[in-house]
Amino acid sequence: MPRSPSDKEKTAPVKRAPASVLKRIDPAALLDAAAFGLVAVDLDERVLALNERLATLIGVQAQDALGLPCVQVLRNRSGVQRCGAGETLESEENVSRTDDLITRDRRRIPVRISVSPLADESGLRIGYLKTVEDLSGPEATDHLLGSSYGFGAVIGRSLCMQRLFSMLPVVAQSDASVLITGETGTGKDLLAEAIHQASDRAKGPFVKINCGALPATLLESELFGHKKGAFTGAVEDRPGRFRMAHRGTLYLTEIGDLPLALQVKLLTFLDDKVVYPLGGTVGHAADVRVVAATHRDLGEMVRRGRFREDLFYRLNVLRLQVPSLREREGDIPLLLDYFLKRHSAELGRPIQGFAPRTLKILLGYDYPGNVRELKNIAEHCAHLCQEKRVQPVHLPAYLTEKPVVRQRPAPAAAEAAVTKGPGPGENGTAPEAWSHIEARLIREALVKARGHRGRAAQIVGCARSTLWRKIKHYGIEV
Template identity: 40%
Template structure:
């Protein structure tokens, strides 16, 4: 018995996902109400036209999902795509395709279902903007407090001392201050104070004039001059030799400096930001760092926490590095397995954010599929003794982050609410109600 066409139409029009069918020439033969709502094209406007004329998707010309399905007979599932609606506005959708066959098993066309991801994308952008400042991503309370004060700090010319463990993002923070400041069009010049011996460090900072020493064949501007009008970033300031500390103190006091071998002072026009992974107060107590220089450098002090003290940032950072290495390597790794993520959530990261980035890069080298597994992580992490368990929205910790967690889970499953609800441990209706309350 052939299905009643009117029944099929009622069924298709009751779906929240858009559905349309095409024949073997890629001409649209049916178009449900949700498809009308998402695309802005009426059924009458769509039926009889080529599908690419209606959707104008970013994959239509070179890698059409439906065309691939018609050629290979294989389904495409939850492929993220951007289309242009009838008003010319970009709409993010997720598409799934399948072959249509007649009662004899002969291919007669294809069917595509698609869901509108606009609300999810809007939430993602809102959260990304909320938890991103320049190239820094975080949602920990300590870091968000820094985010709030950073624009005010950037507008001043006061010296800034950034303290934090190695790999915690001190230079990124210094660059963020520079790019938020009126100096952003001028140079950002970084000097690693621990990388050079005292004699080279002095000439590197101050520069020299011709004849200052045997090999000085011509004038060479130092970093103080190179940073003219911009920002001078002194990294590992705690390793600065005491004689150079005295000269730097004079520069900060008088706002002038003299290149080696010169008697002419030049004005200091750069803002000075310094950073250290050491306790400068303790170095002052041990007479290894000048107290007067310490107070000159730390008019404003920013303390960056270790990654183990901001574990809520780990998934955010993993996602940031996943996107970075996908672009860098051309791979299409979609996510970490639950077990791999749990290992990373429980690790203490003595090397902080830099170590996490290295771990993800290591995983990208070994992973040839869409999901990073524990076997792709460094061996020392695979041996970590971690607990197993699932996240649930019923816990107090996640209740505080419910909005972000729902979005992250929906992104993980490309907007599939049923799978997202299952992962979150809630009923799909509950998830739908929560999403509705967010819009």
């Protein structure tokens, strides 16, 4: 039988760590160890510290947020004027509420925000500590899992999308690696996040990194972390995205752009689930599910020696092919209506739909940019339309200035058209190729943004990394 404690043992004081030990604790490491988001602000509501969990949730670098007004970092529906700390100005107690947090890529995440006052040793208030708990667990998508029109934020009623949706609940409950393939703009990112939210890892972080957006040396540090002094500028230890995604999901978009040297390191992690930071010799276990996506043909890249065959098979455990919008028969009207209603509601515009002539133009268009392009067109119309129905004049100019056709030209025909020059069209000119249109739109956006790539990306309607990749692809001078 276990020995019962004596009276002396019952009254013995609890041993506390000496002050010297407490002083050696790194405050940043303490914040990062929390399983929820944390941000400390001063009395002027400027950010003093931000942990990695919250930085990952809202899509910012923790260092970039320091010194900024809290309202610029934690954007939410009810916190337009204040970050929320003001709620505790007249109270010494904690204040808690639920809200929608707006991320850097304009997603809304339901959260519970708690605000507590911070005081110094003399009891004088010096700031506030905010905890942010992500509430977008499996219950957030339960109403869509049984819906015939969607899964998470991905919607569609075409036969090919129905087949995809039928596979997703099973894929979500598995812990195996997932490879998502499909053309640019088909919704691979939304699908990856929907899988995470429907999985048992939904309470953990969903960490995304673009493998084609950074040079190989920086990408290795971002993925696996680094030790202080590992390279010039490494002034502190960084955990890396794998460790940040512990007990959650790491989403590797544009996996086809991952350098061969890092493909070996990724394969090693998938085999033993241990992360070795740059400049370090001690490994760190990370419980992470890997979801990868690409618009490239990885099988062809394997044959050309540009992608490791063993890594391809390791990632290709569960394969999801997202169909292009051209293959999704009947989904274009559904998506147009969905995005127009969403954007018009955000703008407070009473737009009821598309006029018949407008809808005819939109249904006859090819959408080479897929759902992303369709969404941008709907947003463009919502901003310009001042009437009850969207008219052709409210459409982007490239949809009405030149004839648009349903079918794309074959690659050989397109190449011949570029080599031989335009053939006769309705106005004596050929329809402009999408690549030329896209390059022109990017140039115009850069001019409007005065060379600022972040603002140009917002004008075009794509991520900054995507814009940078297209600038290099088209050889545009900045």
